[in-house]
Amino acid sequence: MDIMALTAVGLAKKMKAKEVTVKEAVEAAFANIEKYESVVNGYVTVDREGAFKRAEEVQKLIDAGKLTGSLAGVPVAVKDNMCTTGLLTTCSSRILENFVPPFSAEAVLNLERAGAVIIGKTNMDEFAMGSTTETSAYGVTKNPWNTEYVPGGSSGGSCAAVAAEECSFALGSDTGGSIRQPSSFCGVTGMKPTYGTVSRYGLIAYGSSLDQIGPIAKDVADCAAILEAIASYDPKDSTSVKRESYDFTSALVKDVTGLRIGVPKDYFGDGLDNEVCEAVLNAVKVLEEKGAVVEEFDLSLVEYAIPAYYIIASAEASSNLARFDGVKYGYRTKEYEGLHQMYKRTRSEGFGQEVKRRIMLGSFVLSSGYYDAYYIKALKTKALIKKAFDHAFEKYDMIVAPAAPTTAPKLGASLSDPIQMYLGDIYTISVNLAGLPGISVPCGIDSKGLPIGMQLIGNCFEENKIIRAAYTYEQNREFRRCPMAERGGNK
Amino acid sequence: MKQYETVIGLEVHVELATKTKIFCSCSTEFGGAPNTHTCPVCTGMPGTLPVLNKQVVEYAMAVGLATNCKINQFCKFDRKNYFYPDNPQNYQISQLYLPICVNGGVEIETAAGKKIIGIHEIHMEEDAGKLIHDEWEDCSLVDYNRSGVPLIEIVSEPDMRSADEVIAYLDKLRLIIQYLGASDCKLQEGSMRADVNLSVREMGTETFGTRTEMKNLNSFKAIARAIEGERARQIELLEEGKKVVQETRRWDDNKEYSYAMRSKEDAQDYRYFPEPDLVPIVISDEWLKRVKENQPELRDEKIVRYKKEYDIPEYDINILTSSKKLADMFENTIALCGKPKEVSNWLMGEAMRLLKEDEKEADEISFSPVHLAKLIGLLDSGEINRTVAKEVFEVIFREDVDPEKYVEEKGLKMVDDEGALRCVVEEVIAANAQSVLDYRSGKTKAMGFLVGQTMKAMKGKADPAVVNRILLEILG
Numbered sequence: 010m011d012i013m014a015l016t017a018v019g020l021a022k023k024m025k026a027k028e029v030t031v032k033e034a035v036e037a038a039f040a041n042i043e044k045y046e047s048v049v050n051g052y053v054t055v056d057r058e059g060a061f062k063r064a065e066e067v068q069k070l071i072d073a074g075k076l077t078g079s080l081a082g083v084p085v086a087v088k089d090n091m092c093t094t095g096l097l098t099t100c101s102s103r104i105l106e107n108f109v110p111p112f113s114a115e116a117v118l119n120l121e122r123a124g125a126v127i128i129g130k131t132n133m134d135e136f137a138m139g140s141t142t143e144t145s146a147y148g149v150t151k152n153p154w155n156t157e158y159v160p161g162g163s164s165g166g167s168c169a170a171v172a173a174e175e176c177s178f179a180l181g182s183d184t185g186g187s188i189r190q191p192s193s194f195c196g197v198t199g200m201k202p203t204y205g206t207v208s209r210y211g212l213i214a215y216g217s218s219l220d221q222i223g224p225i226a227k228d229v230a231d232c233a234a235i236l237e238a239i240a241s242y243d244p245k246d247s248t249s250v251k252r253e254s255y256d257f258t259s260a261l262v263k264d265v266t267g268l269r270i271g272v273p274k275d276y277f278g279d280g281l282d283n284e285v286c287e288a289v290l291n292a293v294k295v296l297e298e299k300g301a302v303v304e305e306f307d308l309s310l311v312e313y314a315i316p317a318y319y320i321i322a323s324a325e326a327s328s329n330l331a332r333f334d335g336v337k338y339g340y341r342t343k344e345y346e347g348l349h350q351m352y353k354r355t356r357s358e359g360f361g362q363e364v365k366r367r368i369m370l371g372s373f374v375l376s377s378g379y380y381d382a383y384y385i386k387a388l389k390t391k392a393l394i395k396k397a398f399d400h401a402f403e404k405y406d407m408i409v410a411p412a413a414p415t416t417a418p419k420l421g422a423s424l425s426d427p428i429q430m431y432l433g434d435i436y437t438i439s440v441n442l443a444g445l446p447g448i449s450v451p452c453g454i455d456s457k458g459l460p461i462g463m464q465l466i467g468n469c470f471e472e473n474k475i476i477r478a479a480y481t482y483e484q485n486r487e488f489r490r491c492p493m494a495e496r497g498g499n500k
Numbered sequence: 501m502k503q504y505e506t507v508i509g510l511e512v513h514v515e516l517a518t519k520t521k522i523f524c525s526c527s528t529e530f531g532g533a534p535n536t537h538t539c540p541v542c543t544g545m546p547g548t549l550p551v552l553n554k555q556v557v558e559y560a561m562a563v564g565l566a567t568n569c570k571i572n573q574f575c576k577f578d579r580k581n582y583f584y585p586d587n588p589q590n591y592q593i594s595q596l597y598l599p600i601c602v603n604g605g606v607e608i609e610t611a612a613g614k615k616i617i618g619i620h621e622i623h624m625e626e627d628a629g630k631l632i633h634d635e636w637e638d639c640s641l642v643d644y645n646r647s648g649v650p651l652i653e654i655v656s657e658p659d660m661r662s663a664d665e666v667i668a669y670l671d672k673l674r675l676i677i678q679y680l681g682a683s684d685c686k687l688q689e690g691s692m693r694a695d696v697n698l699s700v701r702e703m704g705t706e707t708f709g710t711r712t713e714m715k716n717l718n719s720f721k722a723i724a725r726a727i728e729g730e731r732a733r734q735i736e737l738l739e740e741g742k743k744v745v746q747e748t749r750r751w752d753d754n755k756e757y758s759y760a761m762r763s764k765e766d767a768q769d770y771r772y773f774p775e776p777d778l779v780p781i782v783i784s785d786e787w788l789k790r791v792k793e794n795q796p797e798l799r800d801e802k803i804v805r806y807k808k809e810y811d812i813p814e815y816d817i818n819i820l821t822s823s824k825k826l827a828d829m830f831e832n833t834i835a836l837c838g839k840p841k842e843v844s845n846w847l848m849g850e851a852m853r854l855l856k857e858d859e860k861e862a863d864e865i866s867f868s869p870v871h872l873a874k875l876i877g878l879l880d881s882g883e884i885n886r887t888v889a890k891e892v893f894e895v896i897f898r899e900d901v902d903p904e905k906y907v908e909e910k911g912l913k914m915v916d917d918e919g920a921l922r923c924v925v926e927e928v929i930a931a932n933a934q935s936v937l938d939y940r941s942g943k944t945k946a947m948g949f950l951v952g953q954t955m956k957a958m959k960g961k962a963d964p965a966v967v968n969r970i971l972l973e974i975l976g
Contacts, residue, residue: 217776331590375771
């Protein structure tokens with residue numbers, strides 16, 4: 010049996026049925042890591058020792074009938090911006106190159122309670138700032154579908170690891186599309202829940218009012234099971250919502266009869282790659298054939314989303330990243346005279362270009378004289394965007410969109426024009442601004458052989474509707490393994 | 501010489517007496533080895549988030565109500581961004597745009613009369629850690645025990661015109677806050693800190709002059725000296741035709757002068773923005789009502805009530821109400837034994853004397869009203885005399901003993917037997933013939949001596965009034 014070709018839920022079932030042991034699963038994951046990592050570079054840290062130790066513990070609990078959840082014993086990779094006790098957590102930055110947290114993120118703890126086995130920390134754009142995982146200080150991650158291309162970002166490492174079957178599932182984080190976009194580039198399924206659903210405690214903050222942790226896996230059923238495991242009301246997070254129900258797996262129903270799907274005209278016009286457009290619209294047709302009611306509409310304010318996002322996210326980031334100063338933990342410059350020089354050199358040396366760019370942008374928009382013109386305006390725009398979605402959700406159960414305007418760009422093609430790169434966030438960014446749930450499911454391959462993703466966006470707290478639609482859609486096709494995994498060897 | 505008017509506004513920071521910090525559950529206890537009252541939240545570790553301590557909000561509301569402020573029932577926190585090692589996140593969570601209390605005022609009384617000092621706003625914020633500079637190693641060390649301790653900042657209007665008014669205002673604030681139990685307000689310990697904003701202008705001008713801010717004022721005397729010093733410095737500058745520079749100055753009380761710390765022109769841009777990790781605070785009408793109902797009787801109200809209910813002098817009332825602890829002690833003891841004048845005498849007399857001897861504040865009274873009430877009972881019933889009572893009180897004051905047990909153990913009861921007493925008196929008379937003669941020849945002081953000798957022979961365990969009576973009977 011090819012253990013790593015199984016879904017997470019499928020693997021857990023086999024372990025429950027005693028067909029596979031936890032140790033075997035972990036070994037299989039590490040075997041693939043051995044095979045592919047030198048090419049893919051999806052991981053910053055691989056924790057063999059910790060994983061095997063935990064595997065032993067989990068096996069005992071499974072045998073004793075104490076761990077019966079749908080993820081018990083399954084190997085998981087965690088994006089490196091989530092704190093893990095005793096395990097290096099870098100945010101793919103030099104400034105945290107030696108940071109070993111004394112506590113774990115709540116989402117990580119929830120995974121451990123569910124019996125999942127953490128096997129490593131995945132590569133990302135530095136501090137989650139980027140769309141290609143090329144801003145990592147630990148090397149780029151390559152797209153397992155074609156290693157000349159990026160996996161997307163900022164959860165590129167997590168998505169590539171899932172695609173290359175270097176883990177059974179992964180956790181990512183999404184501030185402007187960082188789960189959904191790389192999921193679409195890597196041919197996997199990824200979901201961002203409603204803001205406040207998964208605790209942000211232990212998630213190293215980028216844009217506090219936008220960040221959410223979410224699952225990345227082979228299919229919708231896996232994502233629903235993972236979301237059930239990691240979502241919780243956490244009193245340690247003041248923005249955590251106590252939801253009425255944490256049941257997401259009951260939504261795995263193959264039925265979209267009468268579901269009203271809105272297609273924003275603005276999303277399918279200029280700037281969208283033809284092949285992506287075609288693939289997504291074909292996917293929508295499938296849902297229509299299955300009974301969904303599909304209609305075009307005007308989602309206003311689309312052109313304001315990106316500026317509003319970059320102003321708000323950068324402003325919050327400029328403050329959130331101030332704590333990285335060489336005083337308490339992390340990297341500190343070797344030679345300095347006086348405090349000011351220590352700060353300046355530590356941060357200049359420890360942060361990469363994109364991070365510095367956003368800190369400067371964020372500081373500028375918050376500075377006196379510009380606060381009203383930029384930051385306040387952006388907050389007002391955010392409120393209006395939410396209103397526009399509220400208006401749309403009066404008529405529709407969900408909104409469909411591409412996950413990105415193109416398939417994965419080539420490595421090295423994006424960083425020279427940051428603004429162009431920012432514009433690629435067009436379809437995912439409003440979802441974070443409005444706090445809505447969104448899921449990306451693979452819906453085709455382009456002529457270059459690169460995956461395309463369809464995004465379904467739901468109203469706040471209506472994950473179950475988009476899960477149902479996504480699940481129904483994906484029953485239509487087989488899960489497509491990336492060529493690397495198919496061949497079982499390096500490209 | 502031109503006449504100048506001093507214009508003063510105060511920013512007072514008060515450390516609230518909550519058990520735990522404002523955004524985490526670490527202890528706020530003073531002292532403790534460095535970095536032992538810390539956790540990932542108050543040391544700014546990556547991924548941590550603040551959670552608001554409700555008691556902080558209630559104390560802020562209480563102080564706002566007691567200073568006649570309007571409570572903003574919808575208020576928010578904001579981040580104040582600046583880099584400094586005592587600030588683990590390099591931002592302080594504070595309130596700028598919507599503070600919890602606004603537009604209040606307190607009445608002060610000086611030699612010049614009564615006046616209301618306006619309060620512009622009161623807001624909640626977190627304290628920073630402490631920096632210790634190690635001269636041997638030429639490095640600085642940070643202790644984050646204080647990081648995250650809750651503060652309220654009380655910003656006054658520039659309504660004060662003299663050091664006297666400033667002191668009166670601070671005294672009033674301190675009294676109110678102590679009464680509420682919100683803080684112990686000790687300037688010397690840093691639980692209350694005052695920054696003075698001062699400018700001068702020619703008498704009669706409407707516009708304000710340029711102001712400076714003064715920090716490091718650790719006692720009322722230092723505040724008074726700093727005000728005088730800064731007023732003189734600014735007047736001198738203006739008289740010389742120079743301008744006052746808007747800056748922050750640090751007061752050195754030893755040298756009695758101030759020096760510029762940083763210019764307010766180079767002033768930091770704090771890039772305030774709403775704290776995204778905390779939700780706005782919504783104070784419901786019910787909550788506000790509950791806090792209002794739980795407000796303790798404040799000093800001014802007590803003074804009025806005491807005047808009505810108790811027959812004790814105004815001077816005494818003022819002293820008794822000068823500290824909530826003292827007022828509580830007074831009221832609780834009366835509740836047990838009545839006798840307001842007697843209780844007042846003990847507190848005004850012996851208690852005050854012992855506090856002074858021990859160099860303690862009225863707040864530090866640590867004995868039980870039950871024991872004071874019992875002592876008064878023993879005195880009342882004639883079981884002990886006043887001299888013994890004073891001795892026992894001292895032990896109650898310092899060790900909070902039960903006076904009934906103590907008197908029993910030490911055998912301090914007065915001798916009741918008048919017969920036995922009479923014998924001792926006769927012995928004393930016999931042994932002090934000269935004094936008896938002196939007394940009979942009109943020297944009334946001799947009586948005191950004879951009483952004293954009797955008391956000595958009785959080892960104090962007699963009622964001097966009874967001794968006196970017996971002596972008078974015998975000697976005629």
